[in-house]
Amino acid sequence: MAQAGILVEDDRVELIDGDLIDMAPIGSRHAGAVSRLTRLFGAAVGADAIVSVQNPVQLDRYSQPQPDLALLRPRADFYAESHPQPADVLLIVEVAEASLDYDRDVKVPLYARHGVPEVWLLDVAGRSLTVYRAPGPDGYGEQRRIGSAESIGPVSLPGVVIDLAGLL
16 A cells, blocks of 8 residues: 555554554653563563564454564564564564553454464553463453563563563
8 A cells, every 4th residue: 555655654554354543653651661672572582583663463364463562483584575474473562552442452352363372461551561371263361460570471482581670
């Protein structure tokens, strides 16, 4: 659509179930949280994963969300030849400042239906993190709210631990 002139490069939209969804502008608290997560994950995963920030994930022909952060299986081309697909995703992190309901009620179930193994939903305003694991067609079988004094790591990368104290 960008090539046809329907969208311009700066348009903030996602393709979700065949619909183009306008994304809210990124606020400073949201941007700060994404930057902090990028630094934490970059230091923690090393060469074990690619840290992808606000880039598309091709779930299927009709859905190409742009999660705030995704940990991807390493690939020599760094996904230059094609966007990552669900089998390439180790973890998705969505940061919600103004989009909590949309992220929780639309995007998290979408990720579950496509088999993304784990999603973290960081609620900036509510200062909480919800971890979703065990995906299935009806959503995630496991949901756990994590406190600010805790540490957590993605199940796909057992050696990676993220201290939440600075995030929440």
